[in-house]
Amino acid sequence: MSVRGAKNLVPKAMVAAILGSEPSVLRNVPAIRDVDVVRGLLSLHGVEVTSGPDAGNQDGELVLDPRNVESAHVADIGMHAGSSRIPILFCGPLLHRLGEAFIPDLGGCRIGDRPINYHLDVLRSFGAVVDKLDSGIHIHTSGRLQGTKVKLPYPSVGATEQVLLTAVCAEGVTELSGAAIEPEIMDLIAILQKMGAIISVDTDRVIRIDGVERLGGYVHRALSDRIETASWASAALATNGEIYVRGATQPEMMTFLNVFRRIGGEFEIDENGIKFSHPGYDLNSLVLETDVHPGFMTDWQQPLVVALTQAGGLSIIHETVYENRFGFTDALRDMGAVIQVYRECLGGTPCRFGQSNFNHSAVVSGPTKLQGGSIVVPDLRGGFSHLIAALAADGESKVEGIELINRGYENFMGKLGALGADVTLV
Numbered sequence: 001m002s003v004r005g006a007k008n009l010v011p012k013a014m015v016a017a018i019l020g021s022e023p024s025v026l027r028n029v030p031a032i033r034d035v036d037v038v039r040g041l042l043s044l045h046g047v048e049v050t051s052g053p054d055a056g057n058q059d060g061e062l063v064l065d066p067r068n069v070e071s072a073h074v075a076d077i078g079m080h081a082g083s084s085r086i087p088i089l090f091c092g093p094l095l096h097r098l099g100e101a102f103i104p105d106l107g108g109c110r111i112g113d114r115p116i117n118y119h120l121d122v123l124r125s126f127g128a129v130v131d132k133l134d135s136g137i138h139i140h141t142s143g144r145l146q147g148t149k150v151k152l153p154y155p156s157v158g159a160t161e162q163v164l165l166t167a168v169c170a171e172g173v174t175e176l177s178g179a180a181i182e183p184e185i186m187d188l189i190a191i192l193q194k195m196g197a198i199i200s201v202d203t204d205r206v207i208r209i210d211g212v213e214r215l216g217g218y219v220h221r222a223l224s225d226r227i228e229t230a231s232w233a234s235a236a237l238a239t240n241g242e243i244y245v246r247g248a249t250q251p252e253m254m255t256f257l258n259v260f261r262r263i264g265g266e267f268e269i270d271e272n273g274i275k276f277s278h279p280g281y282d283l284n285s286l287v288l289e290t291d292v293h294p295g296f297m298t299d300w301q302q303p304l305v306v307a308l309t310q311a312g313g314l315s316i317i318h319e320t321v322y323e324n325r326f327g328f329t330d331a332l333r334d335m336g337a338v339i340q341v342y343r344e345c346l347g348g349t350p351c352r353f354g355q356s357n358f359n360h361s362a363v364v365s366g367p368t369k370l371q372g373g374s375i376v377v378p379d380l381r382g383g384f385s386h387l388i389a390a391l392a393a394d395g396e397s398k399v400e401g402i403e404l405i406n407r408g409y410e411n412f413m414g415k416l417g418a419l420g421a422d423v424t425l426v
């Protein structure tokens with residue numbers, strides 16, 4: 001099966017195109033709902049988005065022409081309320097192009113409070129004025145935004161992207177410390193550099209941006225989706241099988257591959273992808289903590305937990321990025337998994353959730369045979385992990401709310417079918 005461009009890069013690369021004075025070309029774009037949402041929002045703002053010319057658009061090519069950017073009607077933008085968290089990243093580019101932006105209430109997965117305080121603080125520090133309205137947020141500026149010094153309290157992916165997309169055209173130098181350095185952020189920096197931006201990534205999470213007056217377009221192939229790759233890798237372990245993921249790349253997967261190998265999983269890397277296999281004997285349990293890059297990604301956690309239900313002994317998982325990301329384990333327990341969640345920081349270093357009331361550690365005891373069940377998808381990654389559990393389980397499972405999974409997994413029904421799963425849409 002094939003994995004294409006990263007869900008957590010592609011929509012942001014689409015937003016970056018607004019900053020250009022010429023059209024941009026983005027390749028390896030997956031057909032997922034988050035891309036459709038951003039495409040719709042860009043169109044509302046006068047950005048012409050067309051799919052590439054080749055037959056069936058095999059290369060997943062999008063051409064984004066921002067030459068006629070304009071303000072959108074608030075009522076039209078409001079139609080997109082609750083559909084994604086990406087709209088908040090329109091602020092910087094729209095402020096540069098139009099002097100104002102309106103952002104609807106955000107969506108995204110319900111895996112914690114997911115505030116936007118860092119984003120708003122960042123925008124204010126560039127000189128933008130932020131007005132909170134009932135329907136969303138109106139942001140404006142009377143002149144060119146000014147380069148600034150920003151120190152993030154936590155290396156937030158979105159807030160780092162907010163700084164990048166705003167600083168590239170601001171007047172003067174911006175210095176960001178406490179930045180996130182995820183591979184998707186590095187790919188966004190590569191795109192901005194192609195457009196004419198000057199960005200240096202220094203040691204210790206410091207990023208320096210020299211603002212420029214004008215950016216051009218870019219031609220770029222999005223880096224591959226490391227979350228989807230890890231999801232299929234975990235499926236191979238959970239189902240005692242073997243899955244070749246075409247398009248998977250090693251550098252972004254290194255941290256995951258180490259953990260995969262520690263559990264007992266086997267993999268082979270070639271120039272086109274990675275083959276993941278169950279070793280044919282019992283898997284090992286392990287102690288794991290999620291973290292910002294280069295740590296073990298929070299989004300790899302849920303699919304892996306399903307695989308760990310098949311490992312012998314006690315595994316401990318400490319979630320340190322989101323306070324509330326173990327809700328999906330309820331359905332796994334109903335299917336026969338033995339998983340307990342705890343408020344304490346288990347298994348490692350205390351995290352910022354240690355003093356609060358959130359169930360952010362889990363102990364998985366295995367191996368346990370899973371039984372088919374009736375599941376309602378809670379969020380994107382949790383939902384995919386339920387699909388994996390359904391594949392690994394004895395008997396039939398009914399999964400409701402799969403449209404949430406379309407947000408981030410391209411053609412997952414087709415891919416499940418190709419793996420030999422008997423899947424029917426009812």
Ligand code: EPU
Nearest residue numbers: 008114115116117118119156157158159299321322380381
């Ligand atoms: N945070 C704040 N205030 C803010 C922003 C973030 O307190 O203004 C907190 C969050 O509540 C969270 C932590 O900071 O506890 C990290 O959040 P971050 O900003 O890094 O996350 P994000 O940018 O909203 C992106 C991905 C997530 C992924 C995280 C971490 C996108 C669209 N989403 O979210 O992906 O889990 O980074 O890597 O890029 C997913 O793909 O299913 C998904 C949830």
